[in-house]
Amino acid sequence: MSLNERLRALPSVDSLLQHDMAQSLAADYGAIPLRDAIRMILDQTRQNLLADRDISLDADDLMQQVAEQLQQQFMPTLRVVINASGVILHTNLGRAPLSQSAQDAMLAVAAQYNNLEYDLEQGKRGSRYLHAEELLCDVTGAQAALVVNNNASALVLILSALAKDAGVVISRGQLVEIGGGFRIPDIMAQSGARLIEVGTTNRTRIADYTAALDEETAMLLRVHSSNFRLVGFVESAELSDMASLAHDNDLICVDDLGSGALLDTAPYGLLHEPMVQESLSAGADLVCFSGDKLLGGPQAGIIVGRADLIVRLKKHPLARALRVDKLTYGALNATLMHYQRQDATEHIPIWRMIARPLADIDQQAQQWASALGADVIDGESMVGGGSLPGTTMPTRLVALNVPSPDSFMVRLRQCDVPIIARIVENRVCLDLRTVLSQQEDLLLEQIQSLI
Numbered sequence: 086m087s088l089n090e091r092l093r094a095l096p097s098v099d100s101l102l103q104h105d106m107a108q109s110l111a112a113d114y115g116a117i118p119l120r121d122a123i124r125m126i127l128d129q130t131r132q133n134l135l136a137d138r139d140i141s142l143d144a145d146d147l148m149q150q151v152a153e154q155l156q157q158q159f160m161p162t163l164r165v166v167i168n169a170s171g172v173i174l175h176t177n178l179g180r181a182p183l184s185q186s187a188q189d190a191m192l193a194v195a196a197q198y199n200n201l202e203y204d205l206e207q208g209k210r211g212s213r214y215l216h217a218e219e220l221l222c223d224v225t226g227a228q229a230a231l232v233v234n235n236n237a238s239a240l241v242l243i244l245s246a247l248a249k250d251a252g253v254v255i256s257r258g259q260l261v262e263i264g265g266g267f268r269i270p271d272i273m274a275q276s277g278a279r280l281i282e283v284g285t286t287n288r289t290r291i292a293d294y295t296a297a298l299d300e301e302t303a304m305l306l307r308v309h310s311s312n313f314r315l316v317g318f319v320e321s322a323e324l325s326d327m328a329s330l331a332h333d334n335d336l337i338c339v340d341d342l343g344s345g346a347l348l349d350t351a352p353y354g355l356l357h358e359p360m361v362q363e364s365l366s367a368g369a370d371l372v373c374f375s376g377d378k379l380l381g382g383p384q385a386g387i388i389v390g391r392a393d394l395i396v397r398l399k400k401h402p403l404a405r406a407l408r409v410d411k412l413t414y415g416a417l418n419a420t421l422m423h424y425q426r427q428d429a430t431e432h433i434p435i436w437r438m439i440a441r442p443l444a445d446i447d448q449q450a451q452q453w454a455s456a457l458g459a460d461v462i463d464g465e466s467m468v469g470g471g472s473l474p475g476t477t478m479p480t481r482l483v484a485l486n487v488p489s490p491d492s493f494m495v496r497l498r499q500c501d502v503p504i505i506a507r508i509v510e511n512r513v514c515l516d517l518r519t520v521l522s523q524q525e526d527l528l529l530e531q532i533q534s535l536i
């Protein structure tokens with residue numbers, strides 16, 4: 086065929102709109118995006134013909150390209166993935182997945198009206214702040230509680246409301262960067278608090294805090310070194326000594342715990358992560374932590390402690406700017422109820438993963454290995470999310486037999502539901518500890534179709 090004949094053989098927009106596939110594509114993506122996509126593919130095809138490329142003019146092939154174009158165009162940037170990396174709280178993968186009841190609670194308030202700021206007894210305006218407060222007090226033993234957007238904003242609020250234009254004493258070993266450029270000294274400057282550094286990187290004693298106090302000091306702050314560990318010639322002041330010193334001098338003692346565990350991690354072969362209840366009993370006036378780290382709930386910053394201080398935080402204008410929405414309250418309350426009922430290790434996904442017995446992982450890994458022609462090898466899972474640095478849990482990995490691990494990792498990420506795996510000893514490995522049970526079949530299918 087001559088070029089002119091081939092150009093004339095190109096189907097028209099209208100004829101492709103009559104194609105078998107058009108109706109369902111229009112239903113999925115809309116009639117106008119469909120027409121635009123057909124125009125675009127026909128344009129591309131025309132350019133290719135003019136450039137003398139050998140290319141199909143078949144209507145089925147063209148509509149297939151139209152379908153792919155639409156699928157790509159309508160792909161959301163935020164997508165579900167499968168976490169086979171063995172990092173339980175993966176900050177890049179959205180941290181904690183929610184329990185079933187947290188999902189249900191979130192959906193219920195999302196889809197329907199609710200009493201977010203309505204007092205059902207009085208029939209008038211109520212406060213959103215009360216929704217998680219009683220539960221938080223119940224599970225932590227605190228007098229009062231407040232929930233804000235995340236733990237970084239909890240710190241900003243605490244410093245702005247209670248230490249603006251005043252001094253905050255902190256150990257040099259705790260002037261840390263939490264991640265994503267979030268640095269304690271910058272947060273202090275932003276809040277208008279004056280940083281009073283004491284001690285050295287590796288050693289700070291209670292006497293260092295005592296010596297630093299002056300007329301303008303308002304607060305002693307402890308920041309948990311959650312994403313790194315100092316070992317060797319190391320010393321830090323006890324929180325209880327900091328609290329006593331603060332109280333003897335009419336100051337506030339604040340503990341930023343980061344992950345904020347409500348359960349002990351030690352029974353699972355991990356180091357003991359400091360717990361919220363412990364900080365409160367040690368005398369901290371306020372304790373702040375994240376909702377989506379070891380609590381296993383939605384993104385939130387949780388502040389618990391003295392009632393008079395929580396009242397001052399609630400009244401600060403920033404509290405309004407940092408408040409959370411009904412979805413967060415729904416998910417957070419349902420998550421906290423697992424701790425109240427003491428069924429967290431059965432129902433909160435990250436605690437199930439932490440508590441999962443090695444023999445159980447091994448048994449599943451053996452089944453998968455025989456289905457995939459893979460091997461089972463020893464490995465390590467991590468808690469991650471800036472908690473328990475340097476400690477791992479033994480796991481059993483499904484080690485795939487593929488020629489090029491790096492390019493196979495790319496193909497795993499290109500799956501319909503992308504798979505995040507890990508390379509160990511130059512082999513692509515799946516850690517089934519972090520794979521959610523509802524994704525197991527899909528994971529197996531996708532990998533089978535790749536090998």
Ligand SMILES: *Cc1c(COP(=O)(O)O)cnc(C)c1O
Nearest residue numbers: 235236237263311342343375471
């Ligand atoms: C993670 C962390 C934060 C930040 O918490 P977000 O909820 O991510 O804002 C602050 N302080 C410490 C000690 C942390 O570990």
